[in-house]
Amino acid sequence: MSRWAVVTMGRLSVDHIAAVEGLQGPVTIERRCTDLPELIAVCRTGRADAALIIGETHQLTATVLGELQAGGRHVVVISHVAEERSRLQRLGVLSFTDEVSPSVLAQALMGAEPMGGAGVPDSSLGPTSGFPSAVADIQHSRNGDTNHPWPPTSNGSTGDRDVKTPDARTPDGALEPENAAAQQDAAGPEVTPDPEGAALRDLSGAPRGITVVWGAPGSPGRSTVAVNLAAELALQGASVLLIDADTIAASLVAQLGLMEETAGLARVCRAADLGRLDAAALQAATTTVQISGTQLSLLSGLPRAQRWPELRERSLGAVLELVRSHYAHVIIDVAAPVEEDEELSFDTTAPQRNAATLTCLRLADRVLAVGAADPVSFPRLVKAVEALALPAEGASLGQPEVVINKVRSEVIGSSPRDQLSQTWLRLGPAAPIQAFLPWDPAGCDAALLHGQVLAEAAPDSALRRSIARLAGVDLQVRRRGLRARGRR
DSSP states (O other): OOOEEEEEEOOOSSOHHHHHHTTOSSEEEEEEESSHHHHHHHHHTTOOSEEEEESOOTTOOHHHHHHHTTTTOEEEEEOSOHHHHHHHHHTTOEEEOTTOOHHHHHHHHTTOOOOSSTTOOOGGGOOSOHHHHHHHTGGGOOOSOOSOOOOOOOOSEETTEEEEOOOOBOTTSOBOHHHHHHHHHHHOSOOOOOHHHHHHHOOOOSOOEEEEEEEOSSOSSHHHHHHHHHHHHHHTTOOEEEEEEOSSOOOHHHHTTOOOOSOHHHHHHHHHHTTOOSHHHHHHHOEEEEETTEEEEEEOOOSSGGGGGGSOHHHHHHHHHHHHTTOSEEEEEEOSOOOOOHHHHHHOOOOOTTHHHHHHHHHOSEEEEEEESSTTHHHHHHHHHHHHHSOOSSSOOOOOEEEEEEEOHHHHOSSHHHHHHHHHHHHSOSSOEEEEEEOOHHHHHHHHHHTOOHHHHOTTOHHHHHHHHHTTOOHHHHHHHHHHHHHO
16 A cells, blocks of 8 residues: 655644544655645655645635646645635635545545545535636637627726726725625626527637737737737627737737726736636626727736736636637737746746746637738748747647738838748748738827727728738628618
């Protein structure tokens, strides 16, 4: 009978340590720790097969649990607070009351499913593996219903646009009780999804799911492409969520003419880290932006780049899996760097500086690699796409769709598209150029001046039409259809 080493901390009214050791089975207590940092330190040494935490559980977040569970280590929690047990169950941790029997506890510590008896987790708390599956099964968890989000509503005005601002929340990301009640009243009865109706309303031909707009360093126009791509999809009747995941220079709030200072993405990541992420928490953190009679939802980015550690890989992955199931299209603007610190990867569990970008790329259904058509930005794009194609530990980042922005003859010469295509075939990776976006400083300046998208500021611009084609929208066909309906 092999020995099963357990490290533990805390105590309630029952001495579970003595009870488990009294079974004289394989489960033995390796060490009793005084606090969570000591428990984590012991687990890092590899001396423990399982961790048992009793009583104090408020410090247990998804990030902490991920570190404790590294290497296949089992984590079991005993708490007398029902809300904490429910929260930890959503984070994928077996949680018991103080009345759990020694035999059931020993089974749980060894990773076996409890066979019944006192202290078995209530079935009403839901499955115990929801959070880990959202992150671990990155390539196999994309079958959610993306046709219907809960319908957002406009509530007030901020800046130049009508927006629905996020509700007030407690510091840990949970809704205040009175705000939660008010939100429930305002939301009305739950609406049953109607996939067929949503399919009729979404007239775009773009593939559904998560689209990440990434690209070369500098300012090739990633944010402009992301904002207007989301706008064109929304104008076709699709449910669209725009996410600012640029941890270096978030800009979507300013580009849309908003006065929003809250970090919506950080808020939902914090809720995910605490095991409190659900549709209500997501809706409370989003801002609804009105565009030409339609609307799209926005998860605003970090107001300061120093807050990048708030977007942890595990939490952000859970957020993206949730939004995938609530929106037909999720458009994400990310920063350019994709390097990983190898020392941090192998020696510690410290957050990676570019974890947000890498997580979004690994979970994306579609990646647009944007670069500018000039002698400085074009070589940067070549090198960036080559770096993205390098084998990475874990999930593959896939093949991006190359988009060349700011195409003009003044900096390239005659026939700029032909020259760029030939240069890419000669020097670039195997992926061909999928789209060329023309240089339109007047349209972009007008949009920035008024905090609008191109469909509002420059509806007939060539750049707007090119981005619409990226979204699977043929504006000419749509206009003929509108005229035909008007003649009936």
